[in-house]
Amino acid sequence: FPVTIGCGRINEANLVLWLERATINNETEFENALYNISRYVRVDLGKKFYLNTYTYNEKWCTFGDGCYKESCVLRWNGTNASNPDSYSWEDWDLELEKAEWYGQHNIDTFCLGFNNATPGTYPEVVYDFDKFLDWYYASAVLGYDYVGFGQPDFQQTMDLYVPNIGTKVDNAIHTTDNVTYYRDYSNGRVYFNKDTHQGCYRDWE
Secondary structure, three states, X not given: OOOEEOOOOOOOOOOOOOEEOXXXXXXXXXXXXXXXXXXXXXXXXXXXXXXXOHHHHHHHHHHOOEEEEOOOOEEEOOOOOXXXXXXXXXXXXXXXXXXXXXXXXXXXXXXXXXXOEOOOOXXXXXXXXXXXXXXXXXXXXXXXXXXXXXXXXXXXXXXXOOOOOOOEOOOOOEEOOOOEEEEEEOOEEEEEEOOOOEEEEEEOO
């Protein structure tokens, strides 16, 4: 099937292969080819195999060791990659559906949220840390252990400190009103309100 090979060699010790922009001309042939690549990397080479499938998560995420979820909780809605100025919160019901599916299939999921940058020098997270925390709490309620927060043009790496919520002790997402959702962690309970897009954390002490 048509793919662009981005980088790497198949026998490298760490990152071995990057398949970029795989074109689906025949879905059955594509699925078979992807499965065979996965088996070769995981079984024959004994290496990890991760996928970025987004809309095809329920078809192919089980082929690998984990899935990379772009536009996680916060998404880019723009149409021009050279001027990425349209960002919004992802549909929460869709997020719930995907998170529950990942959990049911015991798939390691890498949650990457997108947000705009400040016109000028600093990323938005510098002056709107509350929004970043709201996104972080939402991803915790959804149960994601691996999270990242990206802003254009992805050239800055920052250490962002968040409250120590501990480890996940609850395998389910809870709600009493279908508006505010929560999940328990070892150090406290994390909440997210889907209407206000606000999250919070209450420790057990």
